[in-house]
Amino acid sequence: MTQPARLPLDAELIARARRLAQRAGQPVVDLATSHTTVAVERAMLRLAGLSGADPDGIPWVNRLLDAVRSDVGIAHGAALPVFHSxxxxxxxxxxxLAHKAAAGAVTFTMPTGAEADAAREASRSAVAGGLARVDAGRLERDRMVGEIGDPPQRPWIYLIVATGDIYEDIPQAQAAARAGADVIAVIRSTGQSLLDYVPEGATREGFAGTYATGENFRLMRAALDETSRELGRYVRLCNYASGLCMPEIAALAGMHRLDMMLNDSMYGILFRDINPIRTFVDQRLSRQIHARAGIIINTGEDNYLTTADAVEAAHTVTVSQLLNEFFAHEAGLPDQLLGLGHAFEINPDLTDSFRMELAHAMLARQLFPDCPLKWMPPTRHMTGDVFKGNLLDGFFNLAGAMTGQGILLVGMMTEAVVTPWLSDRDIALQNVRYVLNACGGLVEDFHPPADGFIARRAQQVLGEAVELLEKIVDDGLLRAIGEGTFGIMKRPADAGRGLDGVEKHAEDYYNPASDLLENSSGEE
Incomplete structure (x- = not known):
């Protein structure tokens, strides 16, 4: 991918920003590596092969873990008591075993000595089987891309499809791919992130989205494979690994060969009021799974600008990107799998709004040159005027072409009016195709002056980001989140949904999934 012109940013200031992000993030990593959650333990059970649900729709992983938790807690991990039994x-x-545990016919205990060794070995072997499925999916993706080919251009065109009914989503997703979409994102049903279980099977009802389930993943991936062969380019599938079941959904995504997952370190904290510690523990294992699966993660910095002012809070996006980069690298994700988010959300009525958008986009591109940045379209200032909205989306597409973005989400002129119709998507895709085709290699020719407005604005945002990181290092990231630093949402570390599902590791804690993924190279 051709890189845009480089702005005269202070190299030492950039290096300092990364050092500060590491210092700010390390205490959170220490928390994540010394705690577990119910979702982490359920993800281990899913990788070990447990699936299905009871007649009430509650997954067997929940039923089994609830019984283990009742008898011995999860501070030791669920693997040893489960496999000992x-x-x-x-x-x-x-x-x-899950059936009997749900009926109260099993009492779990912690094994010791040779019995603990046997349980440890059995659990490790079972989880390795699940990771073998993840590895096979990654190899199959590589094989298909090699055989069929990737989209011929960057940025990849990313389009959202979600009706609530997976069987309606499939033909819409295939139609979108035929119309030019390179990535199909099946947005989740509203509120799924707050469910402390993953629904089972194919689903046909959802509000403003479709439930993320293993079967829905399988069905959509199979359909897009068919369309990929028809079109002669591999169409990628995206979903959401966030909320109270983040690592479980990551495991299901890996086993069903999804290609991208929304996976931001702070989104669930800020916008779903999920406990910060729960989120950071869950996101570390989810990112380790994504790294193993070769899944590109997309972070959610764009959401900050739906609540905070896109000019005044621009530096908080940069800070979050740097923190997400540190957390991703620490969990084993390389830059090539790190789709850092940012957005075109400045009030269009402001003088020089487009120049500032270019400055922010160029800053992100230069700070993270090897990352497939995810560039998000305007939403906050879409008014329902579809003609103005289509024009604003055109300017967004132009900024993406000028600054070398990696993943371009298709903006909808009907944003804030209706859930898009197929005709709306077609018009929006025409807008994208026209701009990208007309611009061609414009990124090679766009060279803002070193002392001009764009360069000065980018340097200003970088300086403000470093100042904020210095404060976060002094005060602590959890306190910064609690004070509303990001997206103006105040989320203290001792509150929020899911806190009761967090436990500190006992001295003999064991989780074969964490153990196998810790230094994973993608092969067992």
């Missing part, structure tokens, strides 16, 4: 009491498999 499996080995010592002659249960056929995890599913049968």
């Amino acid at each position: 499996l080995l010592s009491e002659g249960h056929q498999d995890l599913t049968l």
